[in-house]
Amino acid sequence: MFTYDEAFTNAIFEYCRDRLEHDAPLDFGMHSPVPLPALEGLISADGRDPEEILTFFRDHLAQHVVSIDSPRFLAFIPNAPTKNSLLFDMVVACSGLNGTSWLESAGVVVAENQALEFLARRAGMPEGSGGAFVSGGSSGNLSALTVGRDVGRTRRPDVAPHELRFAISADAHSSIGKALHVLGIEPLLVEPDDHRFTRANLELALAADPHPETVIGIVATSGTTNAGIVDDLEGLGAYAREHDLWFHVDGAYGGAALFSSERELLRGIRHADSFIVDPHKWLFGPLDCCALIYREPARARHFLAQQAGYLDVLHGGDDDHYDWNPSDFAIHLSRRARGLPFWFSLVTYGVAAYESATQSAIDLARRAAERIAATDGLELVRPASLSVVLFRRVGWSEAQYLAWSEELLRSQVAFVTPTKWEGEMVARLAFLHPDTTDELVGQILSSMFD
Numbered sequence: 137m138f139t140y141d142e143a144f145t146n147a148i149f150e151y152c153r154d155r156l157e158h159d160a161p162l163d164f165g166m167h168s169p170v171p172l173p174a175l176e177g178l179i180s181a182d183g184r185d186p187e188e189i190l191t192f193f194r195d196h197l198a199q200h201v202v203s204i205d206s207p208r209f210l211a212f213i214p215n216a217p218t219k220n221s222l223l224f225d226m227v228v229a230c231s232g233l234n235g236t237s238w239l240e241s242a243g244v245v246v247a248e249n250q251a252l253e254f255l256a257r258r259a260g261m262p263e264g265s266g267g268a269f270v271s272g273g274s275s276g277n278l279s280a281l282t283v284g285r286d287v288g289r290t291r292r293p294d295v296a297p298h299e300l301r302f303a304i305s306a307d308a309h310s311s312i313g314k315a316l317h318v319l320g321i322e323p324l325l326v327e328p329d330d331h332r333f334t335r336a337n338l339e340l341a342l343a344a345d346p347h348p349e350t351v352i353g354i355v356a357t358s359g360t361t362n363a364g365i366v367d368d369l370e371g372l373g374a375y376a377r378e379h380d381l382w383f384h385v386d387g388a389y390g391g392a393a394l395f396s397s398e399r400e401l402l403r404g405i406r407h408a409d410s411f412i413v414d415p416h417k418w419l420f421g422p423l424d425c426c427a428l429i430y431r432e433p434a435r436a437r438h439f440l441a442q443q444a445g446y447l448d449v450l451h452g453g454d455d456d457h458y459d460w461n462p463s464d465f466a467i468h469l470s471r472r473a474r475g476l477p478f479w480f481s482l483v484t485y486g487v488a489a490y491e492s493a494t495q496s497a498i499d500l501a502r503r504a505a506e507r508i509a510a511t512d513g514l515e516l517v518r519p520a521s522l523s524v525v526l527f528r529r530v531g532w533s534e535a536q537y538l539a540w541s542e543e544l545l546r547s548q549v550a551f552v553t554p555t556k557w558e559g560e561m562v563a564r565l566a567f568l569h570p571d572t573t574d575e576l577v578g579q580i581l582s583s584m585f586d
């Protein structure tokens with residue numbers, strides 16, 4: 137198992153080279169025209185020939201995956217990793233890195249921290265902000281809200297811990313509700329204005345609430361996943377500052393708009409006590425990667441540092457950075473150095489390339505919206521926000537949207553899934569890949585009239 141096999145290594149590199157060289161085929165996911173193959177008997181006492189199994193994977197399993205990095209993938213939030221980020225991910229895979237601690241991985245941690253610091257400064261967070269790369273927005277939200285809860289407990293010692301709450305919008309991402317569930321914390325669920333959570337909404341909700349003193353923090357979204365709407369970050373952030381509340385900004389998807397013409401909308405992130413953005417979404421890195429950034433990392437470390445006799449050697453020391461253990465800033469310990477592919481990509485392509493790639497999705501969304509508005513039988517549900525467009529085919533039933541979505545995938549034109557908006561099923565396009573074309577948008581729209 138530990139012997140180098142030249143031929144098979146070449147076969148793997150060939151496979152990867154082929155993926156890198158060509159646009160990812162869309163493929164079919166669960167809608168594949170051929171059934172999933174039987175895997176029975178594959179795991180055996182004596183093992184199988186690796187080339188045979190690689191071929192089996194390529195020919196029989198891979199087409200049951202909708203490739204999220206295809207420029208034709210416009211559902212949910214796509215992923216468009218740069219070539220250099222993918223290549224460097226292979227370096228990470230082969231390097232035996234455990235990105236847990238300064239002791240083991242200082243050379244990795246400094247590079248990841250450079251990327252985190254760059255993002256923090258873009259977001260207007262102060263010098264000294266920092267954190268760690270975690271597996272995704274869900275995990276970043278959970279870690280950030282854990283720290284926010286613990287800080288809130290110390291600020292409100294007179295409130296029973298189980299009565300503490302975070303104010304969240306009804307449009308917050310589902311992972312926020314899940315994080316609160318894990319933490320045993322209730323939300324103060326605030327009804328936003330036209331899906332945008334504002335300071336005025338919060339003040340109204342607090343005024344109507346019998347126990348406003350139990351609210352210890354505010355969660356704002358910098359780009360809702362369903363519609364790309366950016367909350368009133370400035371107003372909510374200022375409110376949090378004035379009232380000593382934890383301010384968390386979930387920018388898993390839309391935080392990347394810091395690289396675009398929309399960055400003014402995101403100015404309020406500068407108030408954040410914690411902020412997340414997923415490089416595996418709109419910052420063109422491979423899955424799975426979330427940048428988790430605290431305004432005062434020492435607070436996070438205070439509540440989340442891993443404590444164990446065998447880990448004591450990781451803590452303490454004179455060097456300023458000695459203590460910078462990514463494991464101290466989130467709920468993980470062992471950790472893939474998942475920030476490195478993003479760091480490598482940012483360093484090698486440069487910031488201007490990031491700005492133009494991010495902007496291209498916004499521009500494409502605007503052009504798509506104009507086209508929809510100009511098409512008889514189609515109607516915008518709302519203006520394009522960031523890179524998301526919601527629209528309806530006038531008169532369509534849910535069954536028609538679902539059949540249309542399935543047919544687009546079956547014919548390998550695109551992966552587009554409908555969503556729910558105010559109880560109504562509507563069509564949704566989420567742009568991200570710079571290689572997605574206007575021609576494809578035209579083809580998708582005209583397919584609604586076939």
Ligand SMILES: *Cc1c(COP(=O)(O)O)cnc(C)c1O
Binds near residue numbers: 360387388
């Ligand atoms: C995608 C998303 C999440 C969850 O992130 P994962 O990386 O999928 O765990 C959280 N919040 C928002 C706003 C998102 O778009």
